[in-house]
Amino acid sequence: MNASAVLRNGWQKVFGAGARSARPIPGDASHGTILYLEDISVSFDGFKALNALTLYIDAGELRCIIGPNGAGKTTLMDVITGKTRPDAGSAWFGQTTDLLTLTEPQIAEAGIGRKFQKPTVFEQHSVLENLALAVAGNKTIWTTLVSPLSRVQHERIEAALETIHLQDRRDMRAGMLSHGQKQWLEIGMLLAQQPQLLLVDEPVAGMTPQEVERTAELLLSLAGKHSVMVVEHDMDFVRSIARKVTVLHEGHVLAEGTIDEVQSDPRVVEVYLGE
Ligand code: ADP
Ligand code: MG
Secondary structure, X not given: OOHHHHHHHOHHHHHOOOOXXXXXXXXXXXXXXXXXXXXXXXXXXXXXXXXXXXXXXXXXXXEEEEOOOOOOHHXXXXXXXXXXXXXXXXXXXXXXXXXXXXXXXXXXXXXXXXXXXXXXXXXXXXXXXXXXXXXXXOOOHHHHHHOOOOHHHHHHHHHXXXXXXXXXXXXXXXXXXXXXXXXXXXXXXXXXXXXXXXEEEOOOOOOOHHHHHHHHHHHHHHXXXXXXXXXXXOHHHHHHHOXXXXXXXXXXXXXXXXXXXXXXXXXXXXXXXXX
């Protein structure tokens, strides 16, 4: 039995109900997987927001998650980041980290960063100071701004500035940035913390067409170095970045494949027409 068969069929189906989870068999080729979600269910007052959801993300992959309103996309991110505990299922980050045993801060510490829809930068502080606060981790604003940064921290800040293309705005107050630039700064702040997996919820909502294009370039430039999971409604945007798309519907994976494959899937068409 090879790893891809396990991934395809699910650990439980291949190894029986007693099998614990789809962590890779030691020594086999599935180390490329960074996130394993299996049979995850979340109920709110009896309503299943996630219903036996199974999803795998590869290291370095850029994955788009789409689906109609209420499909469970945000709940999925809440489960991965520890904000919501599932009623059933397993969630592993890499081969050794059981996400369901960790708190939200421990999950962030383990290398999962989350970008919420609304930018949450420190408006009174400069772009550079925002990035310094991010690399400093949980120090207070005051301690961070008066302490000299280490060389490594400087390098991380410069690398983030370059990735988000805000080098020439480094001394500008974050409050003066455009909406799109604030979103990039927040992505830069997450990158400065060097997450292995980055979750991004609707990054291009409210952006100008030029900003949308820059955001696509930015997310594409992260692929390979980080795994990125993007939830997005804008189909043109998804088309411009997507390698692999997962369609959620009623808390379950309805379809998975290239954007062309999922858009021509009759079940997907039906779900979107019914919206
Ligand atoms: P999406 O992000 O795909 O639009 P959500 O994950 O936000 O969907 O929500 C999935 C379903 O779960 C929706 O029907 C929503 O109303 C419900 N839901 C989400 N969070 C809660 C909550 N805290 N309490 C009750 N119902 C919730
Ligand atoms: Mg949502």
